[in-house]
Amino acid sequence: MTTARTAPDGTWLITPPWDGRLEAALRAEPDVALLDLEDSVLPRDKDTARAAALAQLRAVPVHGATALGLRVNAPGTVHGLKDLVAVADAALHDTVVLVPKVESARELDLVAQVLQETSTGVCICALIETPRALLRLDDIFASPVLGGVVFGAADYAAATGCRRTSSSLWWARSSIAAVAAANGIPSIDSPYLDLGDPEGLRRDAQEARDLGFTGKGAVHPDQLPLIRSAFLPTDEEVAQAHAVVTAADRAGGQMVRAGRQLVGPPLVVAARAVLDGAGDHTKPSVHGGIQ
Known part of the structure; x- marks a missing residue:
């Protein structure tokens, strides 16, 4: 099992x-x-x-x-x-x-x-x-x-x-x-x-x-x-996530400001998850289980 x-x-x-x-x-x-x-x-x-x-x-x-x-x-x-x-x-x-x-x-x-x-x-x-x-x-x-x-x-x-x-x-x-x-x-x-x-x-x-x-x-x-x-993420959430990821990439992973928001690693991880969710139109399947 x-x-x-x-x-x-x-x-x-x-x-x-x-x-x-x-x-x-x-x-x-x-x-x-x-x-x-x-x-x-x-x-x-x-x-x-x-x-x-x-x-x-x-x-x-x-x-x-x-x-x-x-x-x-x-x-x-x-x-x-x-x-x-x-x-x-x-x-x-x-x-x-x-x-x-x-x-x-x-x-x-x-x-x-x-x-x-x-x-x-x-x-x-x-x-x-x-x-x-x-x-x-x-x-x-x-x-x-x-x-x-x-x-x-x-x-x-x-x-x-x-x-x-x-x-x-x-x-x-x-x-x-x-x-x-x-x-x-x-x-x-x-x-x-x-x-x-x-x-x-x-x-x-x-x-x-x-x-x-x-x-x-x-x-x-x-x-x-x-x-x-x-x-699904809203259009506003997707736009904000794009801004966060872009600012973080330009800063080389350091703390950076995106608009009025101070962006650190946890927010970048969350933003990438939003973008993944917005672009993922496939449906998951069952993995693992009893073999």
Whole structure:
């Protein structure tokens, strides 16, 4: 089992596993199209949903730059165990497996052990959505099989009793994004669930980017353009980054002034990252995983 450290950044479109949903998701060209076996499926429909999801994942021959994924049920539940066995039996390849309710690295290790014999290139990601998980981020992120993390705002708010507002989630979101960055792991912010509030989605996605998340979840294809736009540098940011890099290059790496701003090495690194983001129109793929 090799170390998995990279999952796709960008847009993660989460959809129920019923027939036709995956094809519709792929037409929207998210960075990850994730079929959901957990929250969007009633307990009585879990077995049917599992079979439908795996059939769709096996049947898709070409899906361009979009990575395919599956959100299983929590491994500590009966349906979670059934999901993992079914995924192992299906011998899926190059698939993102999102594990909910993760609270320890041991849970991720167990998932990897189940899948490693039959699945190759599987990228295991953790859904961080409980207070206990927030207190154990260092342990969870230390797992060598972890390829990325997703924040689950709705479950976190329900578990803590906090409101699902911007300010009430700052600490949780900032903590996840910061620890992910420290470990070189992509971090995906929780979806915005109000489909009738595009301006709210825009603000929420912009805040996710400001906090350091590398992508954001979506629950409808119509949300993807706004999320993509929020994660791209603005024209003003690109112009400022060009000015910073040009001034720094001319100064030979010394501290220099660009407009009203004093520019040192950290700002130059940030400016180059802005320019890289502005000029990168390719979509990432899953790297690493279980071999």
